[in-house]
Amino acid sequence: xxxxxxxxxxxxxxxxxxxxxxxxxxxxxxxxxxxxxxxxxxxxxxxxxxxxxxxxxxxxxxxxxxxxxxxxxxxxxxxxxxxxxxxxxxxxxxxxxxxxxxxxxxxxxxxxxxxxxxxxxxxxxxxxxxxxxxxxxxxxxxxxxxxxxxxxxxxxxxxxxxxxxxxxxxxxxxxxxxxxxxxxxxxxxxxxxxxxxxxxxxxxxxxxxxxxxxxxxxxxxxxxxxxxxxxxxxxxxxxxxxxxxxxxxxxx
Amino acid sequence: xxxxxxxxxxxxxxxxxxxxxxxxxxxxxxxxxxxxxxxxxxxxxxxxxxxxxxxxxxxxxxxxxxxxxxxxxxxxxxxxxxxxxxxxxxxxxxxxxxxxxxxxxxxxxxxxxxxxxxxxxxxxxxxxxxxxxxxxxxxxxxxxxxxxxxxxxxxxxxxxxxxxxxxxxxxxxxxxxxxxxxxxxxxxxxxxxxxxxxxxxxxxxxxxxxxxxxxxxxxxxxxxxxxxxxxxxxxxxxxxxxxxxxxxxxxxxxxxxxxxxxxxxxxxxxx
Amino acid sequence: xxxxxxxxxxxxxxxxxxxxxxxxxxxxxxxxxxxxxxxxxxxxxxxxxxxxxxxxxxxxxxxxxxxxxxxxxxxxxxxxxxxxxxxxxxxxxxxxxxxxxxxxxxxxxxxxxxxxxxxxxxxxxxxxxxxxxxxxxxxxxxxxxxxxxxxxxxxxxxxxxxxxxxxxxxxxxxxxxxxxxxxxxxxxxxxxxxxxxxxxxxxxxxxxxxxxxxxxxxxxxxxxxxxxxxxxxxxxxxxxxxxxxxx
Numbered sequence: 001x002x003x004x005x006x007x008x009x010x011x012x013x014x015x016x017x018x019x020x021x022x023x024x025x026x027x028x029x030x031x032x033x034x035x036x037x038x039x040x041x042x043x044x045x046x047x048x049x050x051x052x053x054x055x056x057x058x059x060x061x062x063x064x065x066x067x068x069x070x071x072x073x074x075x076x077x078x079x080x081x082x083x084x085x086x087x088x089x090x091x092x093x094x095x096x097x098x099x100x101x102x103x104x105x106x107x108x109x110x111x112x113x114x115x116x117x118x119x120x121x122x123x124x125x126x127x128x129x130x131x132x133x134x135x136x137x138x139x140x141x142x143x144x145x146x147x148x149x150x151x152x153x154x155x156x157x158x159x160x161x162x163x164x165x166x167x168x169x170x171x172x173x174x175x176x177x178x179x180x181x182x183x184x185x186x187x188x189x190x191x192x193x194x195x196x197x198x199x200x201x202x203x204x205x206x207x208x209x210x211x212x213x214x215x216x217x218x219x220x221x222x223x224x225x226x227x228x229x230x231x232x233x234x235x236x237x238x239x240x241x242x243x244x245x246x247x248x249x250x251x252x
Numbered sequence: 253x254x255x256x257x258x259x260x261x262x263x264x265x266x267x268x269x270x271x272x273x274x275x276x277x278x279x280x281x282x283x284x285x286x287x288x289x290x291x292x293x294x295x296x297x298x299x300x301x302x303x304x305x306x307x308x309x310x311x312x313x314x315x316x317x318x319x320x321x322x323x324x325x326x327x328x329x330x331x332x333x334x335x336x337x338x339x340x341x342x343x344x345x346x347x348x349x350x351x352x353x354x355x356x357x358x359x360x361x362x363x364x365x366x367x368x369x370x371x372x373x374x375x376x377x378x379x380x381x382x383x384x385x386x387x388x389x390x391x392x393x394x395x396x397x398x399x400x401x402x403x404x405x406x407x408x409x410x411x412x413x414x415x416x417x418x419x420x421x422x423x424x425x426x427x428x429x430x431x432x433x434x435x436x437x438x439x440x441x442x443x444x445x446x447x448x449x450x451x452x453x454x455x456x457x458x459x460x461x462x463x464x465x466x467x468x469x470x471x472x473x474x475x476x477x478x479x480x481x482x483x484x485x486x487x488x489x490x491x492x493x494x495x496x497x498x499x500x501x502x503x504x505x506x507x508x509x510x511x512x513x514x515x516x517x518x519x520x521x522x523x
Numbered sequence: 524x525x526x527x528x529x530x531x532x533x534x535x536x537x538x539x540x541x542x543x544x545x546x547x548x549x550x551x552x553x554x555x556x557x558x559x560x561x562x563x564x565x566x567x568x569x570x571x572x573x574x575x576x577x578x579x580x581x582x583x584x585x586x587x588x589x590x591x592x593x594x595x596x597x598x599x600x601x602x603x604x605x606x607x608x609x610x611x612x613x614x615x616x617x618x619x620x621x622x623x624x625x626x627x628x629x630x631x632x633x634x635x636x637x638x639x640x641x642x643x644x645x646x647x648x649x650x651x652x653x654x655x656x657x658x659x660x661x662x663x664x665x666x667x668x669x670x671x672x673x674x675x676x677x678x679x680x681x682x683x684x685x686x687x688x689x690x691x692x693x694x695x696x697x698x699x700x701x702x703x704x705x706x707x708x709x710x711x712x713x714x715x716x717x718x719x720x721x722x723x724x725x726x727x728x729x730x731x732x733x734x735x736x737x738x739x740x741x742x743x744x745x746x747x748x749x750x751x752x753x754x755x756x757x758x759x760x761x762x763x764x765x766x767x768x769x770x
Contacts, residue, residue, distance in 0.1 A: 004612045011613060032635045090532035100756035101749045102711045105726075108718075108733040108741055113547075113555040147342040153313055154338045154406075155358045156331065169348040184623035191625040196718050196730070203627070207719075210631040218631060225628045233623040237616070 034219050042220035052205065052221070059194065059202040060228075062118055066125030066186040071179055073126070074133020081134070082141045098131045107193055121193040121201075128189040129182040136178025140171030173243050180236045187229050255288030258445045259310065259328075259413060264319035265470070266305050278470040280305045282319065285464065285473065287413070287447065292439055294448045294460035296502060298513035302471030303449045304341070307417050310447070311338050323413065337411030337444075341418040345390040345398045345405075352377065352386040355404040369408075376404040379441070380434070396427045400434075407438070414438075416448045420455075428452070432459055433486050440483065453506070457498040458490055465505040468512040474505050557739045565739045566746065574728075575744075581723040585644040586713045592645065593652025593709050594702060600653065601660025601701070605694075611661055618661075622654040627715060634720060644716040644724070651712030652705040659701025663694035696766040703759040710752060 016036050022028045023035035034042075046052050081088045106127070110120035144167050152162040168175075194203025202225055209218035265281030280302035287293055297303050308314040309321060312332040321328040323336065332338070346354050355373045364372075377383050380400040390398050399419055406414065416435070420428040432455060439446045450456050456463045457479065464473045479498055481489060489495055541559050548558040557565070569575050604611040604618075630647055637643045671693055675685040717726025725744055732741035 004609070007609070008613045008617065012617070033632065086532065089529060090536050093533055094536060096760070097753045097756055100707050101752040102707075102714050104711065105714060105718075105729060105745045105748055108729050109556065109738070109745065112733060112736070112738050112741065113551045145342065145344070147340050147344045148346075150313060150338070150340060151344045154311070154332050154336070155409075156334070166346070169346065172348065187623075188625040188627075192627045192715060195627050195630070196715075197733075206628065206631060210634070222628050222632070226624060229624045229628075230620055234616075234620055237619060237623075 031213075031215065034215055038216065039219040039223045042216040043223050046217070046220050046224075052202070052224075055200060055202050055205055056224075058118075058200055059190065062121055062125070062201070063186050063190045066122055066129060066190055067183050069122070070126050070129035070133055070182045070186060074130045074178065074182065075137050075175065077130070078134040078137025078141070082138055088138070095131065095135055103127055104189065104192060107196060111197060116197070116199050121190055121198060124193055125186050125189040129185040132181040132185055133178040136174050136181065137171070140174030140178070141167065143174060144170040173240075176240055176243055180233075180240055183236060184233055187232070191225065255291055257286050258289040258291075259287040259323045260321070261285045261310065261316075262320050264309060264316045264321060266302070266309055266314060267317040280309065280469075280471045281316075283472060285476075287445055290443055290445055291461045292436075292446045292448070292459060294450060294456035294463045295466055296450060296453055296456045296463060296506065297466030297471060298468050298506060298510040299451060300513050301466050301468050301509065303451075303466055304417055306466070306471060307338070307415050307447070307449055311336055311415055313338075335412045336415065337406035337409055337413070338415045339399070339402050339406055339417065339419045341421050343390075343395065343398050343402070343422075345401045347390050350387055350389055351382055351393070351401050351404075354390065354401050355382075355408055357405055358409045372408045372410075373404075376407040379407065379438070380404045396423050396431065399423070399431070403438070407442070410442070411444060413445045413447070414442075416446065418449050418451065421451070428455065429487050435459060436486060453499050453502045454490070454495075457495055457502060458487060463498070463502060465502055466509075468509040474509070477501060554736060554738060557742055562739060562742055562746065566743045569740065569743055570747075578723060578725050578728045579747075581641075582713060582717065582725045585641050585717075585724065586648065586710055588641075588645045589648030589713050590652060590706065590709050592649035593705050594656060596649065597653040597656025597701070597705060598660055598698070600657040601698070602664060604657065605661040605664025611665065615658070615661065618654055618658055622658065626650055626712070627719070630716060630719060639720060644713050644721060647716040648709045648713035652709030655704040655708060656701040659704070660694070660698050663697035663701070664690070666697065667693045696763065699759075699763050699766055703756065703763060706755060706759060707752065714748070 019028075019033070020035050020037060023030070023033060023038075081091065104124060107120060107124045110123050114120045114123070148166050148170055149162065152166050157165065190201075191203045194201035195207050198204045202221060206218055206221045206225070209215075209221060261283050263281070264283045266279045268277040268279055270276045283306065295303050295306060305314065309316050310323075310328070312321070312323075312328045312330060315330055323333050326333065346357070349357065352373060355376055356369055359369045359372060374383070377386055380403055382397065382400055382404060385393060385397065390401060393401070399422075403419070420431050423431065435446070435448070436459060448456070448459060460479055461481065462476055462478050464476045466472065467474050477498060480494070544556075544559050548556045553561075600614075604614050626647075629650070630643075633647050633650070634643045637646050667690060671689050672685070675689045680688065713724075714726040717724035718730050721727040725748060729741050729744050732738070732744070
C-alpha cells in the first residue's frame, strides 16, 4: 500500500469518524442522519433477518441483465457500424448528442407502454448503457494500429482469426472502458428507475423507508447499495488502470 | 555469381484511384526486377517514391494495377505466399503478449508441435539477443528491442524471402549500424533472400549485394548497382574506398530525384 | 464524402427515427405512445400555456442555481487538486468512484437536510455537476506543461499575470469540457429530483402526466427537454471547438 493510499484511507476514516462524532454529540439531529455505526448495525440486522433478500436478488438481477445486454449488444452494433463508414458518419451527430440529453426522462413513457413490470427498467437501463459501449467499441476498433492488419495478412490469417487474435486484444483496453461505463450507467439507471417508480427492488425500498420516516431501515439500505456500487466500480477502475499500464508502459 | 531467380516483377505498376475529385495517383512503375536466390538486395529512393508500395506488391499485400509478380515460379496475387516474411517500419509487436508469445505467434497457428515451437522460439530469441527478456512485455522494452521481437517473430517461420520495410527508421544512428550487422548475421545464417527498403544510402551500400536506386514517384529503378562485397562482411567495410564510391554514385543518381520528391511534397501539402 | 451527402445521410437517419416512432405508436396504441404528427401539433398548443410556463420556469430556476453552485464548487476543488499534487493524488480516485455511484440513493438524505423545496433540487443537481467539473479542471491544471511555468518565470511575470496569460488559456479548453459535461449531468440531476419528490417543475409534470395517462403531454415535455439539451450542448461544443483550435 503506497503512502498516498494510506493517506486516502486515513482521510475517509476521518470523514466517517467525524460524522459519527457529530451524530453522537447531537450536532446532527437523529431525525436527519443517524450515526454510521447505527447504519451498519441496522444493515447487519436486515441482512441477517433475510427480509430484503428478494429485493437484493431482483435489483442486482435486473442490473446484471442490463449490463450483459448492453455490453453484448453495444459491442455487436459497434462492430457493424465500424464496418460501414457511411452509416457511421451519418450516426455521428446522434452519438455526439446522446449523452447530452436526459434520456432517463423517457422512463415514464416506457411505463405507460409496458406497465409496472421489470421491462421498462431493463429498457431504460440498456438505453442508458448501450451507447457508451457502442462508442467505446468504435474507439477501440479505430485504435487498432494499421500495421497489425498487415501482420495478419503476412501470417495469412483469415478474417475471423484476424478479428479474434489481433483486433480484439488490440482494442481490449478501450472495450474494457466501455464495460466499465456500462456497469456504472447500468447501476445508476436501474436504481433511479426503482426510486422513481417500481413495484419492487432496493430503490423502491429506500423510497418507501423515506416516506415512512423509517430512518434506520432507509440508511441501512442506502449503505448497502453504496457499498456494492463502490466495490464493483472500484474493482473495475483498478483493473482498467492495470490494463492501461501494461499496455502503454513506456510507449510514446 | 549467377543465382536462380527467386522472385520476379515484370512491368509492374500500381495506381491508386483518386479520392473524391482527385486524379488517380501513379505510385509505382513500371518496375522490372529479378531477385536472385539468397541475395541481399536493397532499395533506396526519396520519400514517397513508392518503395513501400513496391514491397507491398512483392509480398502480395497489394495487387499490381498491371504486370505480374512471381515468387518461386508461382504468381503472387492478393495474398501473401507461404515462405515470405515481412518486418514493417511501424512497431508491430503485440502489446498484450510477452516477447516469447509474440515470437511464437505465427507458429502456434500453423499447428506445429509444441516441442518444435519451443525449440524454434528459443533459438530465434537467443539469436536476436532477447533470451533474457522472454517473459517481458513489449511496453517494457526499447524501440530497437521491439523491432527485434518482430524480426524474431518472422524468423521462427523460417521464411525463404525476408522483406524489411525501413525497419530501423525509428532508431538512432548508432543502434541502426548495430542492427545492420545483425541483419547481415541473420542473412548469412538463414540463407534467405533479403530485400531491404531504406532511405539511408550508406546503409544500403554497406549491407547489400545489389542496390536498386528508385526514382521519385512513380517509382522506377533508375539503376541497379552491384556492390561486389564478400559474403562475410560487416559494418567495418565502411572504411573501404569502394564504400564511398558506391554511396557517392547513389547520391549522384538520387539527388535530382530527391529534389523532385520535395517538390511533390510541397504541392500536396499546399492542396 | 461531400457536405451535402453528409446532410442527406443525417436526414435519412432522422427519417428512420421518425418512422420507428410511428411504428412503435402503431404497436403500443395512442394512450401509451402518441404518434409523431399529433405530438408536434400538441407541442405548438402547449408551449404558450400557463401550466407549461410555470413548470418550465421552476425547472429553469432550480437548474440555473444548481449549475452556478456546481461550477463554483467544482472549479474550486479542481484548481486545488490540480495545483496541490498530494491532494490530487489522494482525492482523484475518490472523486472517480463517487462519479460512478448512483447518487439518487443519497437524494432522501438531501431532502432530509434541505427539505422539500427548491433547495433540495438545487443541491441534488449541483451534486451531480461538481464531479465532472472538478475532475476535468484538475486534469487540465495537471496537464499544463511545467515548461510554461518556467517560461513565465523567465519572463518575470507576476503570479496574477501568470494565471491570466499563461495558465488560464492553457487550461481553458479542458476546463470548458468539464463545464459542458457538468451542464448535462446537472440538468439530469435537477430533473431526477423533480421526478422523485416535487410538485413543481418539468420533471414532476411528466410524473403527473403519467399517473393521469396524459401521454401526449408527457412525450411533448420530453421532446422540449431533449431539444433544449441538444441545442445547449451543440452551442457549448462549438465554443469548445473554438477554444481547442486556438491552443
